[in-house]
Amino acid sequence: MTLAPPAFDPADAAAAARRFTDAAEPDVAYATVDSPVGLLVVAATPRGLVRLAYEDGGVDAIVESLAARLSPRILEAPARLDAVRRELDEYFAGRRRAFDLDIDWALYSDFGRRVLQATARIPFGATATYGQVAARAGNAKASRAAGRALGANAIPIVVPCHRVIGTSGRLVGYTGGVERKVALLRLEGVEV
Amino acid sequence: MIPFQRFLDEQRDAVWRFLVAAVGRDAADDCFQETFLAAMAAYPPRHDRNLRGWVLTIANNKALDHHRARARRAVPVEEVPEVAVWDGEPGEDEVWARVRALPDKQRAAVLLRYAGDLTHRQVAAALGCTEEAARRSAHEGLKKLRLEVTR
Incomplete structure (x- = not known):
């Protein structure tokens, strides 16, 4: 045995x-x-x-x-x-224009959270500038800080930071690479 | 600390193998669920550097709970059989079924050492006894079963 x-x-x-x-x-x-x-x-x-x-x-x-x-x-x-x-x-698949999901904002500071919440309100197919998002977050002068907050967006696509662009219409950067920003904007019918 | 998912991936087979030996294939699933639920509630362990030893300590406690619950349900008989009764299902390793019939300490030491593949030192930590006592329990268990160990 x-x-x-x-x-x-x-x-x-x-x-x-x-x-x-x-x-x-x-x-x-x-x-x-x-x-x-x-x-x-x-x-x-x-x-x-x-x-x-x-x-x-x-x-x-x-x-x-x-x-x-x-x-x-x-x-x-x-x-x-x-x-x-x-x-x-x-x-x-082009069948949804707005996300209806609960978001846990645990990963952000106050201002960062307000910037991303303002970003989440930009409608499908529309764009806003960094300055506009900063203003909607409560500090029109903080477009650089808004840019940093968007760069730290932990929930891209659902919090549509791809809809935020430079004042001259330049796409600037994107967390997943600019080609993805282009793809998402085109999916929403934005000419880029 | 490593993510719990990786802990589960790394320890899954060892815990399953240990529990199949400790309680048999049929009861292994319930004990497995209880082991990892308890592990997640306590995760990450505060002191234990050895995750295998830590999770098998929990698994051993769940196996002990299982044996005690089964003992409570057991119907007393007039005459105690002389040899340990083999309670294994058909096709199951007979030897591990015999290990399950050992007294608590010996059973736990043999299981943790040979089904859990822990060192005697880790077995001692799991059982809260000295390394010497763990070694002795395993040795006595094997002697009782008249087993040789092949590794």
Whole structure:
């Protein structure tokens, strides 16, 4: 009689882990979503959508950053992001002009939050300048600070910082690269 | 601290293997759920640098709860059988079913050492005893089963 570690089927372990994920209530849930502008990583807390990232740097790096900034109790739980995925799919299919999602603004300072909330009110297919967004956030002179806040937007697409452009109509920069800004504006029928 | 998802990915198979040995395939799932729910509630561990030892300590406690609950449900019999009863399902490793019939301390030490692949030092930390005591419990358990260990 010998005592070797018991045989087990890794598929059983994987199934058990899936059941755990379905029942667990993590501080942060994330999932990946395919889109015409590349693979996206979306993350939500119980308060709402907290992060949407272009996957360029790798999913692991994004998840590690969320674990460090929000909570290490983070799980890949796609079912908790069904509404986000559905609204993004509809947006990219041209069937949705406004997002109706709860947002968790936990990652921002006061002014940054006001800038992004003002940005979230720019309608589909419209644009605004950095100065206009700064004014709507309560400080018309703070267009540079508004630019920084938009550069730190953790929820692009849903908080449509792609609709904010320079005074002369220049596109300036974009968190996911200017070509994505162009793609999103064209999707919304803006001539660029 | 690493994200919980990575912790789950890294420890999933080890916890499952341990629980299949500790409580059998059928009960392993419930214990697995309870182990990771408890781990997430306590995550990240404050002192433990060794995540494998930490999560198997939790799994061992869940397995112990399972054995106690089953013992409470058990119907007393007049005559105690002389040899440990094999309670394994068909096709299951008979030897681990026999390990489950050992007294608590020996069972836990044997399981953590040989199904959990922890060192005696880690087993001691999991059981809150000295390394020497952990070694002795595992040794006595094996002796009782007249087992040799092949690794």
